[in-house]
Amino acid sequence: VTKTKLPDRATDEGVEVRVLMAEISTPSFASWTLDKAREAMQLMDAVLWNRFRDPKPFGAAGAMTLADVVKAPGQFQGFESYPSYAASVVNRIQNVLDIANNDSDKRQANFKAHVQAALERANAAEISDPSAGTLVGWRTSGTGSPSAKMTFYKTVLGNDFYYW
Amino acid sequence: VLYQGAVRDAKFVLLQSSFEAMNRAPGGLVRAALKTIFLMVMWGHMGSHGQPTPQLFVPSSDPAFADFREPLVTYLRAKGPRNLNTVCLIGERYPDGSAWVWAIWDEGQRMVLWEGAEATMTGSRRDLDLRRDVVANEAAVGGSTYRVSRAYVTQLRSQCAKTGTTVQLRRGDVMGGQTK
Numbered sequence: 342v343t344k345t346k347l348p349d350r351a352t353d354e355g356v357e358v359r360v361l362m363a364e365i366s367t368p369s370f371a372s373w374t375l376d377k378a379r380e381a382m383q384l385m386d387a388v389l390w391n392r393f394r395d396p397k398p399f400g401a402a403g404a405m406t407l408a409d410v411v412k413a414p415g416q417f418q419g420f421e422s423y424p425s426y427a428a429s430v431v432n433r434i435q436n437v438l439d440i441a442n443n444d445s446d447k448r449q450a451n452f453k454a455h456v457q458a459a460l461e462r463a464n465a466a467e468i469s470d471p472s473a474g475t476l477v478g479w480r481t482s483g484t485g486s487p488s489a490k491m492t493f494y495k496t497v498l499g500n501d502f503y504y505w
Numbered sequence: 506v507l508y509q510g511a512v513r514d515a516k517f518v519l520l521q522s523s524f525e526a527m528n529r530a531p532g533g534l535v536r537a538a539l540k541t542i543f544l545m546v547m548w549g550h551m552g553s554h555g556q557p558t559p560q561l562f563v564p565s566s567d568p569a570f571a572d573f574r575e576p577l578v579t580y581l582r583a584k585g586p587r588n589l590n591t592v593c594l595i596g597e598r599y600p601d602g603s604a605w606v607w608a609i610w611d612e613g614q615r616m617v618l619w620e621g622a623e624a625t626m627t628g629s630r631r632d633l634d635l636r637r638d639v640v641a642n643e644a645a646v647g648g649s650t651y652r653v654s655r656a657y658v659t660q661l662r663s664q665c666a667k668t669g670t671t672v673q674l675r676r677g678d679v680m681g682g683q684t685k
Binding site for chain 2: 363364365366367369370371372398399400404415416417419429432433477478479480481482483484485486487488489491492493496498499501
C-alpha cells in the first residue's frame with residue numbers, strides 16, 4: 342500500500358491537515374465514523390478559512406497565511422509557535438500516520454481513510470459553511486462556549502461548532 | 506453586563522449550595538439517592554447555549570473505560586510523575602452516544618481527555634495545563650478552541666470528587682507500572 346505523507350508544513354494545506362489531525366477524534370474513538378470525521382473536517386475547514394478572511398477578532402490581525410491564523414495566541418492548542426508545534430501534537434499526528442502506513446495493523450484501513458479525508462479537505466478549493474451565519478469556532482463538547490458573541494451550531498464527533 | 510457564561514457560573518453556585526444542603530440530610534442512603542437524582546437533573550440542564558450536555562458516569566461502570574490504569578500510568582510516566590500522583594477520573598456521555606473520560610491530575614496540574622480503550626491518554630486531542638490554559642471566566646476564553654474557564658474546572662473537579670473515581674499512584678508505582 343502506498344505510504345501516506347503530509348504536505349510541507351509551510352503550505353496552507355500542510356497547516357490545515359495538521360490542525361485537523363490534531364483536533365478531530367481518530368478511529369480509536371468508539372463513535373468515529375468516516376462520515377462524521379469528514380463532516381467535522383468540513384466544519385473545521387470553514388472555521389479556519391473564515392478566520393483567515395476576518396482574522397482581527399481572533400488575535401491574528403494582518404494574517405497573510407493560514408499559519409498566521411493558527412498561531413494566534415491561545416487559539417489552537419500546540420500551534421502557537423508554528424511551524425514548530427507541540428511535541429504532544431507531533432506525537433499524535435505521527436501515531437495516526439504510523440497506523441495508516443502499517444500494512445500489518447488491523448486498524449490501517451480506517452486510519453488511512455481518516456488521513457486521506459483530512460488531505461482532501463485541506464486541498465479542497467472552496468469552503469463549505471452550512472451554518473446560518475459564519476462558522477468561527479469549535480470547542481470540545483461540554484467545555485463551554487468560546488465567546489458570548491457566538492451561537493452554537495451543532496456537535497460533530499465530540500466537538501461543538503459555533504457561528505456568528 | 507451579564508455575559509452568557511454568568512448563567513452557567515450561577516447554576517454552579519446553585520449546584521454547590523444544593524449539595525451542601527443535601528450533605529446535611531440524615532441517612533447515608535438517602536443522601537446518596539438525593540445526590541444522584543439531583544446530579545442527573547442538574548447536569549442535563551447546565552448548558553446555556555443549546556449545546557448537548559453530558560450525563561456523568563463512573564469509568565469502572567463502562568467496559569470501554571474500566572481499564573484506565575494502564576493508559577494512565579503511561580501518561581504519567583510520559584509527563585514525569587511526582588512522588589505522589591492523585592488523579593480523579595470522571596466519564597461524560599452525550600446524547601449522540603459519544604463518551605469519554607476526563608482525568609484530572611492534581612500534582613501535575615493537568616486535565617486530559619481519554620477517548621476509551623482503543624485510545625491513549627498520551628495522544629489525546631485535549632490535554633490541558635491547568636496553570637496556563639485556564640482563564641478567569643467564560644468571557645475571557647476569547648474564541649479559543651481549548652482554553653477553559655476557572656468555573657468549568659472547579660465544577661468538573663467538584664463533580665469528580667463526588668461521583669468520579671480517585672486513584673493515587675506513587676512514583677515507583679508509575680515507573681514500575683504498578684498501581685497502589
